[in-house]
Amino acid sequence: MTAVLALLSAAFLVLPANAEPLPFDDCPAATLCLYSGTDGSGERRDFTDAQSAEAYDAGWDDRTLSAKNNTKGWACLYVDAGYGGLLQTIKPGNSDEYQTSDTRFVRTLSGHKVVPTRALCFTGYERCPDNRVCTFPQENGRGPVTVHLPSTDPAGKNYGNSYGTEAAPKSVFNRTGKHVCFYPEPSFSGTWTDDDPARTKYGAYVVLRGDSTTVPEPFADTFRSHELVNGTTECQ
Structure with missing residues (x-):
């Protein structure tokens, strides 16, 4: 009996007084945790599963080196603001590292959102308000x-907007109750010519009410104005 007790005492003595915490162990439930260091080290920023960030503040932008997704949704992390540019996805319960394996993601992350599916x-498109x-x-x-914001042009009576030199879009969501006609000129006018053998001309690019779309060639990056109409025959 004495020998057995001595062995047990020796076994207890070799155990560390305080076991090292596992990486990401400090991330609370229902939280996306971002870390300035690898393996869940460094400064930590917490976001609940309902908190998306189209852009981080200057104190956190381009600082993330590791992350733990402790939510029930998919975490989407973006290099550019506005959910743009390259992205990484983390499934529920998983962690991820942004070190040297792909330099495009090393201290480049600028925003995130948590969504039900990858x-x-x-x-x-979900950021577009109704109407x-x-x-x-x-x-x-x-x-x-x-x-x-729709407004009536006093001269042309066009219920729409003129972009002028504003950057032309690559995608559109029409959440109004009218159809929208897009034009290559800021004055609700202009035409496009296709590259087909017939060199077809188009006077407007139409997005029907409630539709969202990525704009194809030859229309992509060319919109300068639009108007809202009740029927597509009303396009200029």
């Missing part, structure tokens, strides 16, 4: 959103 990481036309500089509603 497919929603690749779109950003508005929204344009985006990247495909699938990604990048900083421009929300257009």
